[in-house]
Amino acid sequence: MSRTFMVILCLVALICAGCGSPASTTQPVIKIGINAEMTGDIPKVGEGTKFAAQMWLEDIEAAGGLEVGGKKYKVELVIEDNESKAESAVAVQTKMISQDRVLVIVGPQASKQAIPAGEVANNLETPMISPWSTNPRTTLDRPWVFRACFLDSFQGPVIANFVTEEYGFTKAAVLYDVASDYPKGLAEYFKQAWEKLHGPGSVVAYESFTTKDRDFSAQITKIIGSGAEFFFTPQYYDEVPLILKQARELGWDNPIVGSDSWGSAELVNLAGDLCYGLFFPTHYAAAGATGATKEFIDRYEAKHGYIPDDVAALTWDSMLLVQKAIQDTGEITGDLAKDRKNVRDALAQIKDFEGITGKLTFTEDGDPIKAAVIVRISDQGEFEFYGYASP
Amino acid sequence: MGFVMQNIVNALQWGSFYAVIALGYSMVYSVLMLFNFAHGDIFMTGAYIGFFVSTGLLALSSLGYVVLPHWLILPLTIILAMFLTATVGMLVERVAYRPLRGAPRASAALTGLMVGIILQTLNLALLGARRRTFPLLIETETFQIGLASVTNTRIMIVLVSLLMMLVLHQFVKRTKWGMAMRAMAYDFAAIPLMGVPINTIALLAFGLGSALAAVAGILFGIAYPVLEPYMGMLVGWKAFVAAILGGRGSVMGAALAGFLLGFIEIFVAAVFPSTLRDLIAYSIILVILTFKPHGFFGESYSARLRL
Numbered sequence: 001m002s003r004t005f006m007v008i009l010c011l012v013a014l015i016c017a018g019c020g021s022p023a024s025t026t027q028p029v030i031k032i033g034i035n036a037e038m039t040g041d042i043p044k045v046g047e048g049t050k051f052a053a054q055m056w057l058e059d060i061e062a063a064g065g066l067e068v069g070g071k072k073y074k075v076e077l078v079i080e081d082n083e084s085k086a087e088s089a090v091a092v093q094t095k096m097i098s099q100d101r102v103l104v105i106v107g108p109q110a111s112k113q114a115i116p117a118g119e120v121a122n123n124l125e126t127p128m129i130s131p132w133s134t135n136p137r138t139t140l141d142r143p144w145v146f147r148a149c150f151l152d153s154f155q156g157p158v159i160a161n162f163v164t165e166e167y168g169f170t171k172a173a174v175l176y177d178v179a180s181d182y183p184k185g186l187a188e189y190f191k192q193a194w195e196k197l198h199g200p201g202s203v204v205a206y207e208s209f210t211t212k213d214r215d216f217s218a219q220i221t222k223i224i225g226s227g228a229e230f231f232f233t234p235q236y237y238d239e240v241p242l243i244l245k246q247a248r249e250l251g252w253d254n255p256i257v258g259s260d261s262w263g264s265a266e267l268v269n270l271a272g273d274l275c276y277g278l279f280f281p282t283h284y285a286a287a288g289a290t291g292a293t294k295e296f297i298d299r300y301e302a303k304h305g306y307i308p309d310d311v312a313a314l315t316w317d318s319m320l321l322v323q324k325a326i327q328d329t330g331e332i333t334g335d336l337a338k339d340r341k342n343v344r345d346a347l348a349q350i351k352d353f354e355g356i357t358g359k360l361t362f363t364e365d366g367d368p369i370k371a372a373v374i375v376r377i378s379d380q381g382e383f384e385f386y387g388y389a390s391p
Numbered sequence: 392m393g394f395v396m397q398n399i400v401n402a403l404q405w406g407s408f409y410a411v412i413a414l415g416y417s418m419v420y421s422v423l424m425l426f427n428f429a430h431g432d433i434f435m436t437g438a439y440i441g442f443f444v445s446t447g448l449l450a451l452s453s454l455g456y457v458v459l460p461h462w463l464i465l466p467l468t469i470i471l472a473m474f475l476t477a478t479v480g481m482l483v484e485r486v487a488y489r490p491l492r493g494a495p496r497a498s499a500a501l502t503g504l505m506v507g508i509i510l511q512t513l514n515l516a517l518l519g520a521r522r523r524t525f526p527l528l529i530e531t532e533t534f535q536i537g538l539a540s541v542t543n544t545r546i547m548i549v550l551v552s553l554l555m556m557l558v559l560h561q562f563v564k565r566t567k568w569g570m571a572m573r574a575m576a577y578d579f580a581a582i583p584l585m586g587v588p589i590n591t592i593a594l595l596a597f598g599l600g601s602a603l604a605a606v607a608g609i610l611f612g613i614a615y616p617v618l619e620p621y622m623g624m625l626v627g628w629k630a631f632v633a634a635i636l637g638g639r640g641s642v643m644g645a646a647l648a649g650f651l652l653g654f655i656e657i658f659v660a661a662v663f664p665s666t667l668r669d670l671i672a673y674s675i676i677l678v679i680l681t682f683k684p685h686g687f688f689g690e691s692y693s694a695r696l697r698l
Contacts, residue, residue, distance in 0.1 A: 040520065178666050208664075209660075215401075215614075219665050245615075
């Protein structure tokens with residue numbers, strides 16, 4: 001009897017110790033979660049995220065910590081890998097919120113991960129910024145979720161307008177991955193925008209494949225047979241080089257237009273001269289940058305040996321947005337739920353923020369108002385600024 | 392008409408990968424009565440070995456150590472990669488399959504899956520998640536045959552695949568080793584009594600299957616030059632479907648079914664909305680299997696005996 005009693009007593013003591021310690025102590029460090037695609041389909045994206053976040057942390061550490069309301073706090077980054085999988089992104093997000101007890105989360109980057117991870121952040125009332133996810137569903141009806149880039153619903157009409165003005169084409173084709181949120185969403189927005197401009201039936205071929213497919217010859221043959229004047233493919237660097245190669249081999253000579261997912265340093269490495277001269281809209285162009293943008297690019301290049309892509313630039317902006325929001329709260333109370341709420345409210349208030357990817361103002365939905373940059377891939381394989389575009 | 396012609400060319404290329412990979416499944420099955428589920432990842436390993444061998448050879452000749460004529464690099468790569476990948480395959484047999492020879496079939500099947508995961512993650516750990524570009528071993532030239540657009544690489548891929556099948560067929564039909572393999576497929580229990588070393592024959596089957604996978608990997612790298620650690624999974628599974636469809640253990644059946652699978656996939660995507668491709672393609676295969684449950688050239692007794 002007494003032994004059972006002792007066991008129960010021990011258990012009670014343990015439970016009390018377990019739940020008591022985090023709540024009773026104040027939070028001396030500010031923890032920021034980074035939910036990144038370090039392995040899986042798009043590891044380069046995760047690498048850019050990590051490098052940009054670490055560069056930001058260096059600045060904070062050089063300044064002796066993050067100053068909030070006159071007090072300096074140590075900042076800690078909790079960087080976790082979501083393996084470019086939706087289910088892992090959710091697991092990582094939950095772990096960072098409930099176990100690591102982070103104040104705010106930056107990432108995931110791709111919509112496939114950001115949409116489910118945003119659901120977790122919103123349910124557990126933790127502010128989150130996805131730097132790169134352009135699908136509307138990431139922030140839709142989620143007051144706790146923000147993004148640092150424009151949306152697909154904005155990007156679709158931008159591409160349709162740009163192609164119409166640049167080439168004067170009237171017949172379009174689309175080739176996209178039906179099993180991935182980002183390409184599927186963008187393909188639909190583009191189709192809507194194009195048909196609004198050129199009438200129903202002006203998208204003459206609307207072809208799809210599924211993730212991990214390597215052969216697109218049947219789809220491209222169909223596109224060639226449809227009489228399209230160009231085709232639009234909102235894919236990642238995993239597929240774009242193969243699509244470009246197969247299109248050329250099947251005798252396609254017309255332009256191929258991309259989306260912001262093309263803006264990875266890896267695309268040119270993999271596709272080589274196949275991608276020269278092609279256009280895509282993006283968040284920033286490294287060639288021809290000035291001011292703070294150039295400073296960031298030079299620093300990044302000196303440290304990691306290559307020019308940062310848009311993911312890195314947007315992550316950098318997201319880190320600065322987080323920093324500004326934390327500082328705007330005025331104080332860290334130590335009550336995590338309250339601090340998270342304060343940071344969310346401060347983020348929603350941000351106006352005319354001067355980021356390296358352009359000036360940004362948050363709307364009530366957590367989406368920013370900003371313009372798109374059209375990039376041309378030069379014959380040296382650089383992403384060259386070509387012009388601004390809006391829908 | 393041009394549309395059909397073009398898709399026939401597309402399907403021939405796509406089907407040859409399924410065919411060559413399915414051959415490897417069938418080889419091992421005919422001898423050991425088990426499917427080597429790591430085969431798709433051995434295909435991936437072959438592609439990577441081909442990548443390293445060819446970049447190494449290119450580097451050697453550009454540095455001037457060994458002066459190789461450019462046309463020689465591809466055949467040399469294929470031969471070297473075949474040997475190296477065969478070694479990997481035999482190692483897999485020795486380490487993962489032989490200790491389980493007396494174990495239940497399910498354990499052996501699971502071993503294959505685990506070896507596959509080990510190969511993928513080992514690759515990830517050693518080489519990182521970065522994509523590799525397969526080097527340009529032949530300048531691609533596009534020309535028109537009739538109404539279809541054809542490249543020299545496509546023709547080469549189909550020809551090399553057919554050549555591999557022919558060589559394998561002759562090997563199994565005409566050599567002593569081939570005879571031993573067929574005997575083992577015929578009666579697994581009686582064959583050691585006749586003095587045939589079953590462990591050696593098992594190694595041989597794995598080695599041959601893996602060498603074929605290496606050829607497929609290199610050709611795949613030439614056609615689709617983005618290499619990644621998980622590239623063998625989907626192709627491997629689908630080639631496995633081809634091996635079943637061809638008839639378990641039937642080498643030529645696997646080759647034929649591989650081409651058929653390529654044709655079904657390409658033509659379904661060409662005729663129906665491409666979103667429905669795999670749904671329709673694999674429904675067709677399900678229907679075929681309903682009427683021919685042992686595949687085209689399968690024999691019912693072997694299916695009843697094991698697996």
